[in-house]
Amino acid sequence: MKKKNNNYPSKKNNAPARPQRVSNFEPRQRKKEDYAKVNGGVFVYSKPVTVAELSKAINVPSPAIIKFLFLNGKAVTINQLLDDETIGTICLEYDYDFKKETVVDETHFEELEIVDDPASLQERPPVVTIMGHVDHGKTTLIDAIRSSRIVDTEAGGISQNIGAYQKEVKGKKITFIDTPGHAAFTAMRARGASVTDIVVLVVAADDGVMPQTIEAIDHARAADVPVIVAINKMDKPGANPRKVVEELMAHNLVAEEYGGDIITVQISAKTGKGIPELLENILLKAEMLELKANPIRYAIGTVLEANLDKGEGPKATLLVQNGTLSNADYVVVGETYGKIRRMTDEHRAVLKSAGPATPVSVIGLSAVPSAGDRFMAFPEERQAREIAEKRQLAKTMQQRSGTAALSLADLNNLVNAGKVKDINIVVKADSDGTAQALKANLEKMSTDTIKVHVLSASAGAISDNDVLLASASGAFIYGFNVRPDARVRQKAEEAHVEIRLHKIIYELLDEMTAAMKGMVVVEKVESVTGQAEIRHIYKISKVGTIGGSYVTSGVLKANSKIRLLRNGVVIYEGTLGSLKRYKDDVKEIKEGYECGLTIDGYNDIKEGDIVEGYELVEKK
Ligand code: GDP
Secondary structure, eight states: OOOTTOSSOOGGGTSOOOOOOOTTOOGGGOOGGGSSEEOSSEEEESSOEEHHHHHHHHTOOHHHHHHHHHHTTOOOOTTOEEOHHHHHHHHHHTTOEEEEOOOOOGGGGGGOOOOOOGGGOEEOOOEEEEEESTTSSHHHHHHHHHHOOSSTTOOOSOOOOOSEEEEEETTEEEEEESSOSHHHHHHHHHTTOOOOSEEEEEEETTTOSOHHHHHHHHHHHHTTOOEEEEEEOTTSTTOOHHHHHHHHHTTTOOBGGGTSSBOEEEOOTTTOTTHHHHHHHHHHHHHHHTOEEOTTSBOEEEEEEEEEETTTEEEEEEEEEESBEETTOEEEETTEEEEOOEEEOTTOOBOSEEOTTOEEEEEOOSSOOOTTOEEEEESSHHHHHHHHHHHHHHHHHHHHHOOOOOOHHHHHHHHHTTOOOEEEEEEEESSHHHHHHHHHHHHHTOOSSOEEEEEEEEESOBOHHHHHHHHHHTOEEEEESBOBOHHHHHHHHHTTOOEEEESSHHHHHHHHHHHHTTOOOOEEEEEEEEEEEEEEEEEETTTEEEEEEEEEEEEEETTOEEEEEETTEEEEEEEEEEEEETTEEOSEEETTOEEEEEETTBOOOOTTOEEEEEEEEEEO
């Protein structure tokens, strides 16, 4: 059997047994009643204690403690809770050392800030995601790296696609996430899981920086993940790496040769040229990032993908992010738990343990988790079960109350409470010039205490991608002369992302200024009644252009205010002229029905245009 990926030896290999958890992350062994115990002259406590409790713990009569405090100007009673400073003073007086431990509630392990003893930290492999514009060669690069034999000692075996793989370069490992692109990356982040340490941005040398290149840059930046640029397709005659480097500069990625800190590597994913250099540069970047983890603790990490295997049940790829996952552990993921029955790597080799940054395929979970779910390993079934039950309860409660990304109203409240530091916004406008102008103006509003970050500003309809980015970053979306379609609107609603639409720049900026000052925003809310798609055009002299339409959502009402959308961009606003079903004028047409319509004073409609009907409702 191969011993690949055994970063940390398991007990069964006769290797030293895995020590118990260290530092302040070991609440599970502690019993409730011994929160305060004397430990060789050290008073260890985790929550405030009374005089009586302290007296018992350090073996000093209560009256003595009370007298001591009284002489120091502090009158206390025997059942009074003591603050940290007072506890410290008393301990020092009676020759006790003291230590406060933080009790960690592992129920919400996603939110745990793990503090490892620096002595137990070891270097770990970087986790890399490959992003870039479509057809620039992401998949080819992923495959090329996977199959390239950088070192010949690499284990053979038929590889299985588990969503990630590790590559050994010069004795060090790099973990690659298989799913390229920023959608998966940000979907993970939207779920609170940041797995990527380094983004490799693939830009085809014969095509240059394209819209999705820019999106990828925005997403990496919003996640604060450093970028290495792989200038691909260098084997092609039209390759112009210089142009790529210059275009990147316009997006604030300044290459090293221009005095910046962005590593660029020229490669051909097709011929394999430059790939070893790319890998070495990834290692170099990883070294600079000083990526470390503690292989001694029980594993914590993220589900990369999961499915239901007909024969084996729930099967998931887990990325261990900290600690070591052993094949004997119980794993809590989502609201369920299970005992690992088998753990394999991407070569189907069975593993006994997997250390930090290792992706493994496991079976034994009791339900199929979702990609982006966090997991945590436990040594005993009882603990795993209890935590899973508590999480189930917490989830039910949370579903009842609902959570949301930041909305403008929240912002208003937070400003009033003095609680907001960063405001994240996604801007979509009808032209790039407007988007950039809005970005500049919004960011200029930053004050000493509140910083405005425009995560992305671009032209075009509000898309899934924008909602995802906003949801992952707790942002809201400003749409200027653009609209989300019904589907995107619904996604935003589901993700509790607020979309605010404007058509006059100063109104948008005024609204933002007011919110930042904590002033209540009175708004005229638009209520969209429905949308129809224009499917046929009939030109009739005297009447004008009639759009043979199909109502795709809601209702379209006669004389309604409407806007005409082409590819998500508002091209006209006005009112409906006529609304007919067959030859008859009608008051309204419901979803799923066809109609003929005209727009007052506007004839330039085209097939595929969307007519959106709306009403204005005043709301505070
Ligand atoms: P993705 O959409 O970014 O995943 O791009 P693919 O990896 O699917 O590549 C798109 C096309 O570009 C495919 O036809 C690849 O064969 C081709 N391609 C990718 N890398 C290179 C390269 O380095 N040189 C050349 N000549 N073609 C490449």
